Amino acid sequence: MNIAVLISGAGSNLKALIDACSDGHIDGRVALVLSNRPGVEGLRHADSAGIANRVIDHRAYASREAFDCALVDALAPCKPDLVILAGFMRILTPEFIGPFEGRLLNIHPSLLPKYPGLNTHQRALDAGDAEAGSTVHFVTEELDGGPPVVFARVPIDPGDDADSLARRVQAREHQIYPLAAQWYCSGRLALTNDGARLDGRVLPAGGLDADDYL
Ligand code: GRF
Numbered sequence: 001m002n003i004a005v006l007i008s009g010a011g012s013n014l015k016a017l018i019d020a021c022s023d024g025h026i027d028g029r030v031a032l033v034l035s036n037r038p039g040v041e042g043l044r045h046a047d048s049a050g051i052a053n054r055v056i057d058h059r060a061y062a063s064r065e066a067f068d069c070a071l072v073d074a075l076a077p078c079k080p081d082l083v084i085l086a087g088f089m090r091i092l093t094p095e096f097i098g099p100f101e102g103r104l105l106n107i108h109p110s111l112l113p114k115y116p117g118l119n120t121h122q123r124a125l126d127a128g129d130a131e132a133g134s135t136v137h138f139v140t141e142e143l144d145g146g147p148p149v150v151f152a153r154v155p156i157d158p159g160d161d162a163d164s165l166a167r168r169v170q171a172r173e174h175q176i177y178p179l180a181a182q183w184y185c186s187g188r189l190a191l192t193n194d195g196a197r198l199d200g201r202v203l204p205a206g207g208l209d210a211d212d213y214l
Pocket of ligand 1: 012014042086088108134
């Protein structure tokens with residue numbers, strides 16, 4: 001399976017995916033990394049692993065649609081079986097989502113459907129939640145609203161701030177993203193008209209609890 005990963009920043013999830021592929025935990029290889037920002041740390045992870053990478057700077061395009069078409073064109077030569085958004089901080093339009101729907105995953109740092117959008121950890125803290133977390137989901141045209149696949153829960157400690165919480169959530173992300181990618185690459189995970197399915201079974205509305213699988 002050819003995997004393409006889109007990033008905008010540190011790329012710690014990208015690194016977890018690269019490592020899982022090279023350790024044989026994912027039946028696939030990261031064939032291409034695209035970043036919309038030049039100079040980010042994630043590109044160095046790709047370079048160190050000898051993975052082809054390119055910057056497609058959104059600021060060079062007049063519209064979201066034009067940028068998304070450039071992304072589609074950049075991905076075409078690698079013929080990705082799976083496209084993974086890993087800290088990719090651009091809202092995608094149907095120009096991009098259409099061609100890849102059903103093989104497009106994102107990770108969102110909340111227990112979806114709670115807190116779509118930004119500042120998820122601060123919002124969980126402000127609400128007095130007992131736990132935060134992260135969710136891998138299929139991408140559809142609804143922002144952070146595609147069918148969830150798997151989530152990891154992280155208890156909120158009394159002394160937590162958004163940064164300390166983000167660090168613990170990210171550590172779990174590095175487990176659940178490779179898990180979901182392997183489900184997809186091994187043909188167990190699919191997006192159907194009824195939602196996400198694993199081994200043919202429709203998944204619960206919030207996805208599967210990673211604690212049952214890790
Ligand atoms: C992750 O926390 C992910 O949930 C969010 O952006 C962050 C990306 O981190 N979408 P990294 O670039 O993978 O380190």
